[in-house]
């Protein structure tokens with residue numbers, strides 16, 4: 001294996017893997033790309049759930065229209081589409097309050113408001129793409145452990161790989177607790193929500209009919225996203241339940257019967273009786289953002305650059321828009337004769353994505369705060385906001401466009 005690569009991506013999670021494939025599509029064929037991932041990539045499986053990989057775990061992701069366009073451009077959408085459940089409507093409600101709102105794709109003449117994919121299947125499609133590529137080299141399991149940025153390029157120390165490498169451009173995509181970001185001395189601003197997201201798949205007596213439910217409760221928001229049925233034709237939804245940490249722990253550990261009883265009491269009977277729950281996992285929630293995302297020869301990407309509250313399903317969709325913009329900017333830079341690590345090229349990327357990041361981060365931060373208010377006046381504001389979504393079509397349309405990741409690009413969205 002060579003000891004110099006034009007681009008090295010540290011971290012092969014959903015963002016690092018998408019980044020490698022995006023650059024493969026965009027950059028000239030002689031640009032060399034290495035993807036280093038700490039945990040061994042499973043071989044792509046045919047028509048069966050892939051082996052567990054922490055980055056492509058039991059969670060599901062709601063992909064927005066902007067992500068669809070990006071994956072289409074990369075030629076990946078068709079492969080992913082077999083695992084997608086279309087979101088035909090979104091029902092937003094508030095437990096114990098009067099406000100609720102229904103947004104339907106047909107009201108906007110869209111085929112869907114988004115698509116839900118289980119991370120395991122999205123990961124499978126990405127891994128298949130990586131193995132198909134002639135020029136993306138993969139090193140897994142291996143870790144980038146040391147970084148030294150100099151005038152001549154970036155020197156990397158690796159564990160489990162070839163030992164030492166050099167690169168012109170290092171893309172840091174090693175997750176929210178990024179050790180490489182810390183080593184580079186890139187600081188982050190963090191806001192802890194003091195909440196955990198409890199994630200599990202549940203089955204219900206009634207079909208979801210493509211409806212995503214977003215329900216705000218005094219403990220935190222609860223989302224049930226529609227999933228494709230299994231072979232046994234079960235009606236399945238993916239639960240993301242935001243809770244105080246001690247309550248999340250209690251609900252992860254309790255019996256399935258108690259769990260379903262508690263969930264039913266919070267969610268109600270819109271899906272009939274809740275019948276089964278799969279493996280339960282919890283994730284501590286924090287808003288994290290690095291304001292310095294580029295340096296000469298380095299870009300910080302994905303959760304390492306910004307990790308968001310999952311309530312509005314924005315984190316990965318935003319990261320994918322970053323990925324697409326970086327690909328665009330690097331291709332322009334190369335066409336203009338710039339080096340891949342050129343600081344002014346990388347700054348152009350950060351400049352172009354700043355407003356999009358600001359908006360998505362604000363949206364994901366404001367929504368849970370608004371709906372967590374116990375204060376009567378703010379609570380009424382929340383109810384009116386929900387009712388207002390139904391009453392004011394312009395406001396509702398803007399909400400839907402933002403959730404679909406379209407607001408920042410001036411798309412009409414059909």
Ligand SMILES: Cc1cc2nc3c(=O)[nH]c(=O)nc-3n(C[C@H](O)[C@H](O)[C@H](O)COP(=O)(O)OP(=O)(O)OC[C@H]3O[C@@H](n4cnc5c(N)ncnc54)[C@H](O)[C@@H]3O)c2cc1C
Nearest residue numbers: 011013014015038055062144174175302303313315316317
């Ligand atoms: C409960 C929940 C629900 C969510 N739902 C949605 C949703 O519906 N829509 C949405 O858009 N977003 C959603 N998100 C956000 C989304 O999951 C994240 O944006 C996404 O997982 C970020 O991926 P990443 O690749 O940046 O980081 P990670 O998934 O953390 O991947 C980092 C990778 O780097 C590897 N690694 C670490 N250190 C090194 C090293 N030194 N060298 C090499 N490799 C290394 C790790 O093994 C790992 O594979 C949700 C998040 C949560 C918590």
